[in-house]
Amino acid sequence: MQDTQLYQQILGLEHPWRVTGVVMKRESRTIEVAVECAGQVWACPECRQRAHLHDYETRRWRHLDSCQFKTILVAEVPRVKCEEHGTVTVKVPWAEKHSRFTAYFERLAIDVMLECSISAACELLGISWAEADGIKQRAVRRGQARKQATAMPRLCVDEKSFGRGHDYMTIVTRATD
Ligand SMILES: [Zn+2]
Missing domain, CATH: 1.10.10 (Arc Repressor Mutant, subunit A)
Structure with a gap:
């Protein structure tokens, strides 16, 4: 198995993303995994409307180490041009x-x-x-x-004075049975 295929499977990348290269840098104890996105029809990540490819932005992410080597994903991430949202970077699955x-x-x-x-x-x-x-x-x-909103069966509402004078604080707590 080639190292690109190995990392493709380890990272669980699916079309259109694919690993195109794996470089080991001994001095910095780093492995750099290059990822590319094969051309496809693009959509704005904000509104899901179809958008044109504008350019690519190089981005890096630290991944779990490969043995004692720090592992970095490097990808050319497409940026699309949306009429409503301007130039937006597409979402990456990882x-x-x-x-x-x-x-x-x-x-x-x-x-x-x-x-x-x-x-x-x-x-x-x-x-x-x-x-x-x-x-x-x-x-x-x-x-x-x-989190999902749930109705509370019972609530306690109390008013406490604090400090001098007439300063009050309302305390709302969830009552337990
Ligand atoms: Zn948009």
């Missing part, structure tokens, strides 16, 4: 919009952060505090997006 990490890497990072301190997680994963924070924020947003 990462969220503004993330510089693949979804697999973010999943691992969250698991590590749940088990140890943030500084220890940064050390283990080789990421900065700001990058760890970005990964956490995106995980929180995903969790909130999955």
Whole structure:
């Protein structure tokens, strides 16, 4: 099996995305996986209307390591021109919009952060505090997006005064049975 086919399968990439090259950089202990998108009919990622290809933007994402080698995905991501939304970068299947990490890497990072301190997680994963924070924020947003509104069987409403004078705070809590 060729290395491009191996990474194509490891990454689970499907048409129109395909791995076109794998380069090992010994000095930096890095493997770079080049990914391309074969031509197809484009749609604006915002409104799903058909759009024309404008150009390509080179983007990089950190993926799960390959053994002791840091693994980076490098892709020429198409940008399309939508009449309503202007020039927009198409969505890639392996990462969220503004993330510089693949979804697999973010999943691992969250698991590590749940088990140890943030500084220890940064050390283990080789990421900065700001990058760890970005990964956490995106995980929180995903969790909130999955939440569904449910009717609460009972609510407690109370009013408490605080400080001096007539300052009151209304406290709404969910009552448990
Ligand atoms: Zn649009």
